[in-house]
Amino acid sequence: MKISSYHKQLGDNVFFHKGINASYPFLQQWDRVYISTLFTYNWKITVDTINFYKAIIDDIDRIKVGGILATLKYDDLWEATGVVPIKGLLNRPGMLGDDNEIIVDELIPDYSLFNDTPFKYSLVGDSYLGYSTRGCKNKCKFCGVPEIEPQFQDYINIKEYVNGIKNKYGEKTHLVLMDNNILASKSFNKIIRDIMELGFEKNSKLNNKQRHVDFNQGVDARRIDEKNIHTLAKIAINPLRIAFDSIKLESVYRRGVELAAQNGIQNLSNYILYNYNDSPEELWKRLEINIQLNRKYGLNIYSFPMKYIPLLDTNRKYISSPNWNWQFIRGVQRILNVLKGAVMPREDFFYRAFGESEKEFREILYMPESILMNRGRELQTAEIDWKNKFRKLTQNERDELLSILCGNPSRKGLMNSIASIKNKKLHSILTYYIPKRPEKNDYSALLDLEA
Template sequence: MNRNILLVEPGFKTKFPPMGLMKISSYHKLLNDNVTFVKGISSSIAYQNFWDRIYISSVFTYNWKSTVDSINYYKTVVKGDSERIFVGGILATLMPKELWEETGIVPITGLLDSPGSLRENNNIIVDKLLPDYELFNDFDNNYSLLDDSYFGYSTRGCVRDCSFCAVTTLEPEFEDYTGIKPYINGIIEKYGEKQNLVLFDNNIVASEKFEKVIDDIVDLGFHKESKFMRRHRKVDFNQGTDARLMNDTNMELLSKIAINPLRIAFDYLKMEKAYSNAIRLAAKYKIKYLSNYILYNFKDTPVDLWKRLKINIDLNKELGLKIYSFPMKYIPLNAKDRTYIGEPKWNWYYIRGIQRITNVLKGAVMPDESFFIRAFGESTEEFYTILHMPEEIIMNRGKTAGSDEIDWLNKFNLLSKNEKNELLSILCTHKNSTQIQQAVITTKSRRMKNILEYYMLENHKNQLHLELHN
């Protein structure tokens, strides 16, 4: 008898489709089951069938609330029958005990890389199956890369054990070659050819079979300058590459494929020598499209972040490159939200400032020097000044300073070091306009009153002026 299977991705935003659910869909279709996908909580779908099994995926731990809400909702759909609810993924693997305590569901941890991973008696290895690209046919999906990209792994795991990274828990064994060709050819045969190749390898350059991986990618039609339907193809090792393992041999191999972009991690300032060497090698082998992840809010300081961004600007000038940087805020592996602050080196207002700057830049730090200087300052001192700016000024800055920005700068520069520290303390503890209005009323410093008004909404400013004149 065919079973009814519901696959649920909680309602958080993501541009990548849920690979685990796509493979679970293939598994159940192989068993002739009926499979339905839903995003988040949907009463219209939840009660349209009797569901023999409901699978709920999880990704980042900071999506805790939406994940737990989804699990508890679908538990009610099956009338509390926990044998019909299956939860897996990143969050489930990192925090299984906490998830069980919150939901009463014992999650499936780790990869589905052995028979019986889904608690059924057969020899099917789910992780080896092709992802079901037809899973979302009846769903208005927002997975921007789904239609034109293959998704997969040419290796698994990582040789590093970085304290900020979850890979050693998620994929504890390093597998230096998975054999991507049969996998991609299987997708082509079943779902048709696609333009781009997105690989989620965590440390591809560490593979002793790296050359074989590159040969496979070339054989699949992703050689340098290759095209699909007149458009250039792209290969993206999306999780980034390890600068410390880059050498002439590895970079020359990468230059043979349609790598776009080459992502190179720059996690901390001590990596500068290895990172700069990797960028120079990329330039040497004519790899034009580069980007990197810049981790911050970990053990670094705002100065460290600025210096790493500036190194990219300097390398762009020297080598004629266009490196796009993506500052990435560190969040602990067991955090249930995004609020973590790496004190004392970071504080709430500095983090808020970085987020406002990158929001204006749509997440990426552009390679143009003048653009960088305007956004982040010409020096670390200017950068600290920018981090103190009111959000409204940061978000509305043009190529040149406007009158509000100039006036704020004049007032800020009049403050003593102690007054600047006091201002920062107020901004970190008074997180909205109403609270700042109270700080203006209670502070005795005229200079502090004058500058704090810039952090208030217009109606609060008007209300304050009325109170002060009555």
Template structure:
């Protein structure tokens, strides 16, 4: 019997490590002892393990992930007994094997979708049922995943698109039209008990030619709209009833939405329907807005979308897409048939998969600046990362038009976060007056766009430039 340690670095993430959960099942099937932990642990590090698996997530977690790998290097007999896989390991495979101290570990690219990858046997790890027991909090493993009461499944794999900002073509290069979800759910239920929701990790489910079969399975599993009650007994012995929902978490492709598949989706208890809104050109805007209106027409009223920014878009494009969603919300509220439909937007900052900034979050797009990025972060502090359906709140947070939005982007950080306080005190008006009074703004805009004000040397600026820049310097440094 081998001693196996499963490690996920201690970054904050919503979903449990599905790959490690399947590896746990694999080793328990072989009769091995399996321990899971999130992050570093001195007691586990002090033990000797026959094999250690470490999962990776986004590439910008490079530093934390590499530190975690090196932390456990002496907990095995040989570096070859450490296996590292997942998104970052696949995307930055060459960089990992070139990292000092990691050249001898086993780095796995892509999926565990063939026999013999982890041992001399015919077991295909990727098809195994995830072991949910390892993510249950205990005395040493206290992290609780926000999503821990859902059947996490795939009905397809891969994507028919090849978007340059996406890692899926490298992670799942072959598109698979159909994978039975009933078998997955039945196996999870048998091994780990009943779950409430049904969470899909499909990357492009609407591309499947078997989409109607997928919907039929969802309905057969008890997720028909209006018939989606989930009843359980709580710790106090009381019978509790809640609604259970279907979530295609990776979103659906607006370009593939049509009357037929929206009619099918409307039959299941989907909440929310996620639709990506990645582009602001007129053609894509029409595709997106038509798709949203069609979904609402079919009675799907809980909608959500990811709004990618800092890629090839301009700040104005970002504002335009957010405003379109807010205006759609207002449109739906005016019509009795669509009233109650709501769209929530989730801004998603682009980070490159390759290149010098793939290992951190410092990439700045062609039309963006460090100040613009920081301004968006400051606004999202107030909105808690979500742009909701309330128009007045949006206009206040992001501006009534693109000119006001551009003003917010260059506004001092404190004036964005503490908007009302600084407006009442007159600080915001003083700042704007100082800015607009400058005939030549090129010199100050250079320093503003860099967003580095702590060590600024004011003596090299004119009187009017100083009157403006003083607003950007932290109060403790003035």
């Protein structure tokens, strides 16, 4: 959106498209093609997209590639495509190869970019999108921010920025700030004053609609204290996102949520990292802690379990063994597919979906997809029968069951394995796992899906 503003400021026409567009009208001679890259696990589609546009552009220097993947895998992407990527932020003049003093990152984004296209993004419609800080003082091993935004910028004047959007594109109801660590800023109080002066104080409305402020990258629970949470509660924060990446942070996380509740913040949200240095039991415990806090303080905490993928991996297949395996990762994904990705605050819903205990959660992860994804409020016959058979298995038999399931993600492989099983209990329970659909829906394809 800012690159679009940059070119329109220079008098150029800008057209937006997502991915590859092979339609004839699109294959005209563009002056430039910009490709924004996302996560490193999007490697193949990113390389394919760059190479597609290389074929229709006669000068490779007119293809500009930047973003997360381009920064983190700079050399690899250059080698794979021949296009020299642009690293990090566009925070200096001339980074796009033009002889001017315009700093792209400081421009007002082009909110009209998606007009007359089939691509609609809900946040763009009625939210101011921006930053009040840049970078992060933490150096978490699973995070790319230190590489993408290496310098921590303590303060950005969002009043001038927001008013610029308002004057050009009209007033927006909400404010979404993508700061990576707002509480690390020494200018935190000044930023909150700016937000309030922009009309986003607590309980503020625009045209009778409640306004929201969302630091959508979350706040660091370790930095929450009585003073800054009291200050944060003065604005229309909704939701307050607090990361809960490890069970080791339980006491810190609980205290952060409790302080939020004491200051009248009721709507919270968080990403729950799993498949990192944790176990299924630890994932369940973190989710259940939110249920406990909801009950105790009358809160609405929505959790979003997020599968860890190493920072430089080019696909989503990573499994943190021995605590995690293919069956368990798929089990979590199956549950989240039913829940549309979110673990809701409702207590009865949580315990039915994830089990009443860590032990039951592990049992659920063993379940066949046909049973797991079709559970209702009450136990059905198939689930009861499967549970009875599963609970009769010894630990060695459960280990063997898991080995068979993880080693045979395809229908054909599973069928062959079942045919060779002599253990009657295992043979009987394995029949629940046979996909009803043919080989074209091979389970192995699911290995590349994020859980």
